[in-house]
Amino acid sequence: MSPGPLVALEGATVGYGRRAILQRVDLAVEAGDFLAVVGPNGGGKTTLVRSLLGALPLLAGRRTLRPGVRVGYVPQRDHVDPVWPFTAGEVVLMGRVPALGPGRRPGPADHEAVRAALGLVGIEALAGSAYGELSGGQRQRTLIARALAAEPTLLVVDEPTNGMDPAAELATMDLLRDLHQGVRIAIVMVSHRLEAVANYARALAFVDKDQTLFRVGPVEEMLRPDGLGALYGRPVAVRELDGRRLVYPINGGVRR
Numbered sequence: 065m066s067p068g069p070l071v072a073l074e075g076a077t078v079g080y081g082r083r084a085i086l087q088r089v090d091l092a093v094e095a096g097d098f099l100a101v102v103g104p105n106g107g108g109k110t111t112l113v114r115s116l117l118g119a120l121p122l123l124a125g126r127r128t129l130r131p132g133v134r135v136g137y138v139p140q141r142d143h144v145d146p147v148w149p150f151t152a153g154e155v156v157l158m159g160r161v162p163a164l165g166p167g168r169r170p171g172p173a174d175h176e177a178v179r180a181a182l183g184l185v186g187i188e189a190l191a192g193s194a195y196g197e198l199s200g201g202q203r204q205r206t207l208i209a210r211a212l213a214a215e216p217t218l219l220v221v222d223e224p225t226n227g228m229d230p231a232a233e234l235a236t237m238d239l240l241r242d243l244h245q246g247v248r249i250a251i252v253m254v255s256h257r258l259e260a261v262a263n264y265a266r267a268l269a270f271v272d273k274d275q276t277l278f279r280v281g282p283v284e285e286m287l288r289p290d291g292l293g294a295l296y297g298r299p300v301a302v303r304e305l306d307g308r309r310l311v312y313p314i315n316g317g318v319r320r
């Protein structure tokens with residue numbers, strides 16, 4: 065018998081108090097998945113992933129978490145105060161705190177987990193550098209390493225490439241792909257840029273509260289014209305160039 069999804073929402077309404085943001089959400093994250101949650105700013109992406117994490121109570125429906133699954137969360141980089149008086153290594157060590165429990169001091173296994181996590185994201189040499197003096201890309205790697213230090217089964221990453229130049233964006237996406245393929249960790253990432261994730265994710269969820277839109281499916285299916293039209297309200301083309309997908313709006317009028 066299949067052990068079932070790592071985490072799932074069934075018939076869920078997500079939102080705040082009495083305000084529903086998205087309704088009738090059915091979403092299952094399986095081992096080995098790489099799911100990107102895409103939609104416009106304010107569309108409800110963060111609300112959806114916070115609900116998936118269990119950090120936000122559902123207004124209706126059901127959330128199930130497979131026993132033993134550990135979920136690592138990487139918040140938006142600019143939600144983390146850059147004046148943190150910590151080194152990158154100390155930030156990553158924070159990822160061990162939940163596993164340590166109250167009152168226990170970090171031991172050799174914790175320091176080893178920190179070294180391993182910094183190594184996985186390629187910034188071992190920055191362990192002693194002040195977090196606030198790192199570049200945006202290096203900070204993002206530090207925050208990913210902090211989540212990895214807890215040895216999660218599933219990594220949930222919120223807008224990791226926001227505000228990055230194209231080279232840093234590609235490097236961050238390559239890192240997530242390497243973690244997915246090499247460490248075999250399941251990934252859920254949030255992005256408002258479909259273009260950034262179309263070459264990496266295996267599944268896409270389109271989310272826009274203003275259109276009461278929630279759709280999820282394999283990338284190939286979601287990148288068909290009707291799926292894209294539902295998200296953008298206008299014709300959008302997908303072309304392949306040198307093995308990479310390009311996604312761009314085309315003329316043809318607004319279809320809202």
Ligand SMILES: Nc1ncnc2c1ncn2[C@@H]1O[C@H](COP(=O)(O)OP(=O)(O)OP(=O)(O)O)[C@@H](O)[C@H]1O
Pocket residue numbers: 080085103104105106107108109110111112256273
């Ligand atoms: N704590 C909160 N209480 C009430 N409403 C909230 C809260 N957080 C967000 N919202 C509202 O929920 C809606 C969706 O916001 P959300 O942050 O999920 O969107 P998003 O797609 O992640 O946006 P962005 O790309 O800008 O991060 C917005 O209208 C926002 O104002």
